[in-house]
Amino acid sequence: METFVISERFAGQVARTPDAVAVSTEAERLTYRELDERANRLAHRLIGLGVRQDDRVAVLLERSIDLVVAILATVKSGACYVPVHEDYPPERRQWVVDHAEVAVLLADTAQRAGGLPTGVPTVVVDDDPATLEQPGTDPAVPIHPDQLAYVIHTSGSTGHPKGVAVTQRDVVRLIFNPQWTVERHARVLMVAPYAFNVSTYELWMPLLHGGEVVLAPAGHLEPATLRRLITEKEITGIHLTAGLFRVLAEESPEMFTGVQEILTGGDVISPGAVRKVFDVCPDIVIRAMYGVTETSLFSAHNPLSATYRPGKLVPVGEGFDDVKIHILDDRLSPVPPGIEGEIYIAGRGVARGYFGRTDLTAEQFVADPYGEPGARMYRTGDLARRDDDGLIEFIGRASSQVKILGFRIELAEVEAALTGYPGLAQVVVVVRELESGEKRLVAYVVPESGDLDIAGLREHVRGTLPDYMVPAAFVQLPSLPLTANGKLDRKAMPEPDFDSSSAYQPPETPLQEKLCAIFGSVLEVGEVGIHDSFFDLGGQSLQAMRLLSRIRTDLDVDLLINVLFDVPTVAGLAKHIEGEAAAAAA
Incomplete structure (x- = not known):
């Protein structure tokens, strides 16, 4: 009987391939049986601490086998996991834990050394004797498919992140969609930060199909390490954001030799990068992807082969079998082919909503006029059009939300972080596009009087926001330019100087x-x-x-x-x- 519960799917895989490698690092590997037993012990530990169905368990570990054990144990306990990015500043970590009202925090010794969020029971996964005393048998907690699997936080317009609540059913339906060629994802490299939605693919695609999760080393990675891991670990499937894919494809496309499928998306995909990889790796499949956290990661895809001839844009294709993608105008009417409209997504994957934010949920998850009574669709804020073949071409953002380095960012959240700095009267954050097409955040600031300490302001923001949300340039103005009717005149904003803000000293060697x-x-x-x-x-x-x-x-x-x-x-x-x-x- 088909089940839409993650732990039941995993248990079935353990029974089929108990001695196959489930997860590995460069120094360690666990079989499905060993991973199952370790996760069971931690699940019993969570249950003993009072964790119940649909409770939230925060996960704050570096990329490691313990991370996989922690996530799997949380699911087995009947709770949902709330990833907390290890690179988040302490204030943001604490806010996520408080907002999600977590029952328990799972951490490791590396994070403990740097300071953990407070006010919640904590289990240090790699240093907890009580966990080792628990039974290695499955806790057999009854789980409903519509229980939450995870709550992942994305940038929010209120000045704080918003938590997207995704169910077990939606994860399983994505991973078992018949349009995947599962064999190409037998060994998946887990390289993305686990607090972002791509970890759904990197973790559950191999584990629920009998494959192997290959964990990249903890911390930030460089191209040489990725190149080595792909070769030595014989990686078959990998996801790379459009920006990272472009970097690697332009610099060393030969690194993908042996890889069977690359998934890429999250922003406009470079046609030239696609062609460079095909020139070196003609047997590979490059699958252009489109999706958002609010629709359980992937909604549309376009598998490309070496016969592909790039145009101005790489189409992200069509919706998965159980997904309906509408491109609508401001009256929610479908736009003709070739005409730009906003993407709305219905069907499989539409999340339960934003945790603890019924107002935002009602605003973004709207009634689907083209579906059955009671059906909802998610308003993405993304612009797209259909080409002559009916394929979707992603164009960019329509709202104040932008994409930088593949991450969705609410400009209002960046502005809110800046306004907390002493002596700052006004601030506006805008996006500037460079000649290469890459986007940068620029903060235009007006001091209350005199001059602002721009270096101090930059450090203040670095202590509040992740690095990808920190403006690349700060421009001080005597006042913000306004139009004749008193609105902000963005066109009158001066061009930022991304060059050095310090005294120039030329090279000596x-x-x-x-x-x-x-x-x-x-x-x-x-x-x-x-x-x-x-x-x-x-x-x-x-x-x-x-x-x-x-x-x-x-x-x-x-x-x-x-x-x-x-x-x-x-x-x-x-x-x-x-x-x-x-x-x-x-």
């Missing part, structure tokens, strides 16, 4: 000169001095990966990403590279 050129090219800024910080110039995680890839290509030097975090200036990197070369020569 050939190596520094090359690094300055690489910094400028990657960040699309003009003049880069040797003491300019990569991150103060607007650099973020995706640009960091591109920078390291360019350094490898142009200088034949492999750098770990933590080196860039430790020494983010040209002078610092040059000194590190020279020191490594001297040590190797000695």
Whole structure:
């Protein structure tokens, strides 16, 4: 009998392939039987702490086997998991835990060392003797398909994230959709932050089909590590955001040799990047994806083969079998092919709503005039059109929500974080598009009097928001420009200067000169001095990966990403590279 409960699907897989490898790192691996037993013990521990059906359990661990055990144990206990990103600033971590009203927090020793959210019972998964004393048998908690599987938080217009509540039924229906070719996802590389919706694919696609979850090392990753893992672990399936896919495809498309399928999306997909990969890997499938957290990850897809000839846009295809995608005008009427409209999604995957926010739920999850009585559809705020073949072409955002580096961001949340800084009278955050098509956040700020400490303001925001939400440039103005009728005149905003905000010091050696050129090219800024910080110039995680890839290509030097975090200036990197070369020569 078909079931739409995650734990029951997993139990069936354990019975079929108990000795197959379920999850692995570079140093450890667990079979399905071993993973099941470890998750059962932790599930019993949660139940003993009072966790019941539909309770929320926060998960705050670095990427590891313990992370997979924690998520699986939470599902087995009948609760739903609430991922808390390990890179979130402490204030944001605490807010997510408080907002979700979690019953228990699961953490690890690495997170404990850095400080954990307070006010909730905590189990340190890798250092909890009480868990080891629990039975390894399945707790056999009765679970209904319409119970929650997870609550994942996305950027919110109120100044705080909003928690999207997704059911067990919707996860199982996605993972077992007949349009997947399951064999291509036998070994999936878990590389995305687990607090983002892509982890739904990375975790449950292999585990519920008898495949293997291959965990990338904890922390930030660099292209060289991804390249090595894909080869050594014989990865067959991987998801990459459109921006990361473009970086890797342009710099080293040969790294995908042996991969059977790449999923990519989250923003406009580069046709040139698709072509570069096909030129090197003609047997691969590149599946263009479209979806949002509010519709359980993926709603539309377009599997491409080497016969694909790129146009101006890569279509994201058609809806999955049990998904209905409408492209509507402002009167909720379908637009003709070739005409731009807003995407509304109905059918499988439409989430229960926003946890604890009935007002936002009613605003975004609206009645479906084309479905059965009582059916709902989600208003995405994304713009698209259908091409001559009826395929959906994703264009961009229609609302104040934007996409930066593949993440959806509410500008109002960034503005709310900025307004907490002393001496700031007004602020507006806008998006500027660079020549390459990449987008950057720019904050226009008006001080109460005198000049603002821009460096202090930047550090304030870094302590409140994730790095991908920190503006790349801050522009101080005496007042915000207004139109004749008193509205904000965005067209009159001056162009930001993404170049150095400090005194320029030119390169002194050939190596520094090359690094300055690489910094400028990657960040699309003009003049880069040797003491300019990569991150103060607007650099973020995706640009960091591109920078390291360019350094490898142009200088034949492999750098770990933590080196860039430790020494983010040209002078610092040059000194590190020279020191490594001297040590190797000695």
